[in-house]
Amino acid sequence: MSNPSIVLKEKGKIVLENRPVPDLTDERSVKIAVKKTGICGSDVHYYLHGNCGTFVVKAPMVLGHESSGVIAEVGRLVTNVKVGDKVAIEPGVPSRYSEEYKNGRYNLCPDMAFAATPPYDGTLARYYIMPEDFVYKLPDHVSLEEGALVEPLSVAVHAAKRAGIKYNSNVAVFGAGPVGLLTAGAARALGAANVLVVDIFDTKLELAKNIGATHTYNSLKKGNFDEEIIKLIGDRPDIVLEASGADIAMNNGLNLLKTGGVFVQIGMGKDDVKLPVAQMTQREIDYRGSSRYSQGDYNDAVTMIANGKIDVKQLITHRFKFKDAKTAYDNIIQNGKDVVKTIIDGPEDELAKL
Structure with a gap:
């Protein structure tokens, strides 16, 4: 057998080996x-x-961590899946001995082994090994493409839970990239009454309406930002989820948020962002970080897809064969504003001879 893999040899160099x-x-x-x-x-x-x-990256590394596949072999004591099952892969395994793991917040484990995060290889290969409790069986009617999107949806589910979204919440999501769009969908699935998505691209805002947004707003629009949004959703949001990492979005979100509200940071911004700390203190803004996913998030994401709560397939704008993986990455770099989610197929049969 062979194991074709997409390897980042060094900065700027991707090869098939x-x-x-x-x-x-x-x-x-x-x-x-x-x-x-x-x-x-x-x-x-x-x-x-x-x-x-x-x-x-200090050594060549296999890329990829948003993956699904089919069980090819199981260990002697495996009970929750069998050969031939379709599964979504949760790509980060914590230390089973860490306090974070024991406390149910294993995403914060300092010894996390996460796919395609140095020094660990990722999933863009023919075969990948995982513990049985970090793969999730997909229902028959859920496709493998949908299975690959369980990973980013789990990020969104975790953020929505961190925010405490419940029935009738008023929510604003800043950023209509894949995670922002899925966060809007998760917020709606968890019972939010209004879900406003803010971005600068109208095409992505149109897509947001299909994923879960009840309202959208292009922040390049002229006018008073707060007044325009309050007019749309009837009040200031009691929850803001920031998924862009942009300084201006963070500040606009904090200014827009209702007094006593919850602000969740998902997007990776700069370390030295200037925020209105005095205002946050006076208004008792609850500012929370959100990192990846933890206990129950993958199961909930699979259930949301299986029950039709979120149509993740709508995010897929580009598809590439395994042998064209480098082209897939280059396409995102060159045409990023037109790309939402790119899916790469598993290795083709003709690569078996490699």
């Missing part, structure tokens, strides 16, 4: 034949800059 087929050595792990993988912004950062935040 054959890696060893991973052995299934743990009795509670599974081998997955990866079939669909979405491209995340972090992968693009590694490609362009050789780093993403504090994570620096």
Whole structure:
């Protein structure tokens, strides 16, 4: 057998190479034949800059972490999946001994082994090994493409839970990238009455209406920002979720938020952003971070897709064959404003001879 893999050799250089087929050595792990993988912004950062935040690529690394596939082999003690099952892959495994894991907030584990985050290889390969409790069986009617989108949807689900969204909440989401769009969908699925999405691209705002937004607003529009939005949703939002990482969006969101409201930061902004701290204190703004996903988020994301609460397929704007993975990354860099979510197929049969 061969294991074709998409490898970032160094900043700016992606190649297709054959890696060893991973052995299934743990009795509670599974081998997955990866079939669909979405491209995340972090992968693009590694490609362009050789780093993403504090994570620096120091050795060749297989890319990809938004993946689904089919179980190819199971360890002797595996019980929750069997060979042939379609699964979504949760790509980060914490230390089973950390306090964060024991407390149910394993996403904060300092020893997290996360796919395509140095020094760990990612999922853009023919085969990938995971513990059985970090794969999630997909219902028959849920496609493998939808399965690949469980990962970014889980980010959105986690952020919505961090915000405390409940029935009749008034919510504003800043940023209509994949995570922002899915956050709007998750907010609506969890019972929010109004979900406003703010962005600068009308095409993405139109898509937001199909994913879960009840209202949209182009922030390039002239006029009083707060007044225009209050007019749309009837009041200031009691929850703001910021998914762009842009300084101006953070400040606009905080200014717009109702006194005593909750602000959740999802987008990775700069470390030295200037925020209205005195105003936040006086108005008792609850400012919360949101990192990836944790206990129950993947299950909830699969259920939302399976029950038709969120049509994640609408986010897919581009599809590429495995052998054209580099072209897929280059297309995002060159035509980013036209790309929402790119899906790369698993290795084609003709690559088996590599």
